[in-house]
Amino acid sequence: MSRPGNVVNVGFVGCGSVMNGPYMSLARELRERGRIRTVAACDVDPERARATGERHDIPWVTTDPREIIDSPDVDAVLILTSMPEHGSLALAALEAGKHVLVEKPMAVTLDEAAKLVQVAKESPGHLVCAPAVILSPTYQDMWRHIARGDIGRVHLARARYGWAGPWWGKWFYRSGGGPLFDLGVYNVASLTGWFGPVQRVTAMAGTATPERVVDDELIKVEVEDNFQILLDFGDATFASITTGFSMQAYRGPAIEVYGSKGTVQMMGDDWAPAGYELWQNDAGAWKIHGDRNPRWPWTDGLRHLIDCIDNDVAPLITPEHAYHCLEVMIKAIDAGRDGQTRTVESTFTPPAFDLGDDRQDAHLVHAPER
Known part of the structure; x- marks a missing residue:
């Protein structure tokens, strides 16, 4: 060792x-x-x-x-x-x-x-x-705005990550695979990192494409490949997640967080952020914040x-957080199959960061390609 x-x-x-x-x-x-x-x-x-x-x-x-x-x-x-x-x-x-x-x-x-x-x-x-995802500078900057109350009390959030699906690896389409474990997990980790443990989860889920060509062979898809998920964090705070091997392309922010005094939204995806935009009612305008480390790798x-x-x-990313994310996903899959909302039993302590200030160094980045 x-x-x-x-x-x-x-x-x-x-x-x-x-x-x-x-x-x-x-x-x-x-x-x-x-x-x-x-x-x-x-x-x-x-x-x-x-x-x-x-x-x-x-x-x-x-x-x-x-x-x-x-x-x-x-x-x-x-x-x-x-x-x-x-x-x-x-x-x-x-x-x-x-x-x-x-x-x-x-x-x-x-x-x-x-x-x-x-x-x-x-x-x-x-x-x-x-x-x-919680290690990215953009994620942590958004955490600071939320934790400081810069957008007021958070009521709602929405997150999205998907694509058309891999044409390699049959295991993606069998038990233990699927887009929620592969893609939606990023959104689950981001939202729970900001808002803490989920209390209840429900979902609609199905198999949009029942057969696919994978590794040059036509196979039957054995898992759901299309999800709409609703998370309840308690105290009338909700979030939705859209994920699937069912999207060809999309534009717009990956995640939006809505508060009583403003909105903060992530540009890019939470696994590949490109900065964020902040609306505060007092300012009356959107402020664009570039990613302080455009080369940050997932x-x-x-x-x-x-x-x-x-x-x-000890790692900032805790096993307890990962377990909680897995429980949320498994119970979302179950809810999507029988239509019954599930209670999430596990908990964890969300990561916390220095509250910091609003100084941005993105303008100092030269050749910002990843």
């Missing part, structure tokens, strides 16, 4: 597009800064594992995740597999004393997720659960995990 201040040896489990693209982009940056070593990679496809090792200069590749999880030469394990495998692999890594980053969702059943939360309390390793949970290891501090 790496000690604070040491270079962290990282092993990857799952070498698909998420690992080879976004995560390795950040990992190379951390490696060049001397913060991590990318020592191992695992994939069930031996050729893909080999090609990944060669492409990214990773010296050790395997098809057995237990070899990485049990290796004394690996300090932190990144679980980047298909969603149904997240829970069991993250649990095994925590039980082995590793630091763990697990992609969203943390698991696909509440029983498995509950075990993860408990073992995370007992393990010497840190657990960071994607998505990392894989920032990896950087956060390394920071936590280096500084020996």
Whole structure:
């Protein structure tokens, strides 16, 4: 196990597009800064594992995740597999004393997720659960406006994230997959991060496209691919989430938060924010705030995990928050099937940040492309 201040040896489990693209982009940056070593990679496809090792200069590749999880030469394990495998692999890594980053969702059943939360309390390793939306500067700036009461008391919010759906990975369309776990989870994490635990959830859900061509094969879609979700935070505060593999394109803000004295809305998506717009009744005009870090990556949970290891501090993204998001999603799916509103039983302590001020540094950003 790496000690604070040491270079962290990282092993990857799952070498698909998420690992080879976004995560390795950040990992190379951390490696060049001397913060991590990318020592191992695992994939069930031996050729893909080999090609990944060669492409990214990773010296050790395997098809057995237990070899990485049990290796004394690996300090932190990144679980980047298909969603149904997240829970069991993250649990095994925590039980082995590793630091763990697990992609969203943390698991696909509440029983498995509950075990993860408990073992995370007992393990010497840190657990960071994607998505990392609460780490973005735009998210935190919006949190400050909400927490300071700049838009008054919040009554309503709406969030949206979807697209036409992947043409690879049949597991996306089978049990443990679907757009809510894959896409809507970002909105659930954002809204609960701002407003705290959900008390009740209801939904309409269905399968809009019953057959799809995936990996060049016509398959039956076995899960819902189209959702409208309503969240009740108590005290007459509600939010809606629109998500699905049912959208071809959209424009407009990803999230809008409506208060008694104003509105704040996120430009871009919450996994790829592009700043925000603020309306305050007293000002009588929209104010546009650019993103203070246009290069912020949605894989920032990896950087956060390394920071936590280096500084020996608990992650800001807590397992309890991830569990709550999973319960909300599972009960939304259940509500969509039988039309019955569900009570959400879990709770968590929402993240808090320095209240700060309104100073914006976006105008100082040069070449702001991501």
